[in-house]
Amino acid sequence: xxxxxxxxxxxxxxxxxxxxxxxxxxxxxxxxxxxxxxxxxxxxxxxxxxxxxxxxxxxxxxxxxxxxxxxxxxxxxxxxxxxxxxxxxxxxxxxxxxxxxxxxxxxxxxxxxxxxxxxxxxxxxxxxxxxxxxxxxxxxxxxxxxxxxxxxxxxxxxxxxxxxxxxx
Numbered sequence: 001x002x003x004x005x006x007x008x009x010x011x012x013x014x015x016x017x018x019x020x021x022x023x024x025x026x027x028x029x030x031x032x033x034x035x036x037x038x039x040x041x042x043x044x045x046x047x048x049x050x051x052x053x054x055x056x057x058x059x060x061x062x063x064x065x066x067x068x069x070x071x072x073x074x075x076x077x078x079x080x081x082x083x084x085x086x087x088x089x090x091x092x093x094x095x096x097x098x099x100x101x102x103x104x105x106x107x108x109x110x111x112x113x114x115x116x117x118x119x120x121x122x123x124x125x126x127x128x129x130x131x132x133x134x135x136x137x138x139x140x141x142x143x144x145x146x147x148x149x150x151x152x153x154x155x156x157x158x159x160x161x162x163x164x165x166x167x168x
Contacts, residue, residue, distance in 0.1 A: 013110035017144065019103035020086060023075040026134055027143045028106060029097075033088040037102050040083040050155060057096055059087065065159050066096045072150065073127075090147045093159055097147075106142065108132045113144065 017028030018037065043055040043066050052072040056063045064087065070077050082101040087094060113130045129146035151159065 015108045015110060015113065015144075017106050017108065017142070018086060019106050019142070020069075020084075020097075020099040021082075021101035021103065022069050022099050023073065025143060026103065026140065027069075027099075027145050028108070028132070029086060029088060029145050029147060031105060033090065033147055035087045035089060035094065038085045038087065038096075040079065040085055040098065049158065053158070054098065057085065059094075059096075062094070064094055064096045066098055067150070068098045070098070070100070088147055090150070091156065093156075095147075095159065108142070 016031045018031055018034050020027045020029060038059075041057045041059075043057055045055040046053065049055075052068055054066050054068045054071070057066050058064075066085065068077055068079075070079070079098065079100060084099055084102045085096045086099055086102065087096050089095075112132045114132065115130055116128055127145055127147075127150050129144045129149075131141040131143055134140040134142045
């Protein structure tokens with residue numbers, strides 16, 4: 001499946017995102033960064049890592065770090081049968097993000113994307129690039145994740161060390 005994440009049209013710009021459920025809310029990850037979506041795989045734990053780095057998964061012979069976005073956002077960590085892993089490129093790293101569910105690819109008009117309300121400060125808000133209405137008839141919002149802001153420099157360096165092992 002090939003989808004352009006930002007597609008210029010004479011009348012507007014469009015952003016395509018993969019919809020993901022995390023802790024009862026709907027998040028969007030740019031399809032430009034997403035490489036694939038998988039059922040939750042076998043995960044091997046790695047001692048001494050930050051709590052949200054839950055381990056490694058094997059993908060076509062490569063060891064990919066797995067990040068639990070529930071833990072990263074300060075939510076309880078239980079996942080269900082619908083849990084999925086979104087494999088995405090983040091600053092030249094291939095990272096797997098564990099989410100509660102994956103819904104669909106959504107196309108958003110750039111004009112529908114709003115900045116976060118000022119004064120909104122919660123643990124997960126630092127990782128957001130904005131919000132968009134979830135639908136025409138919905139009062140809910142789609143929270144747009146900025147994967148490039150999910151990790152601090154130190155955390156990114158820790159992931160790079162895990163990434164150095166690459167081929168399993």
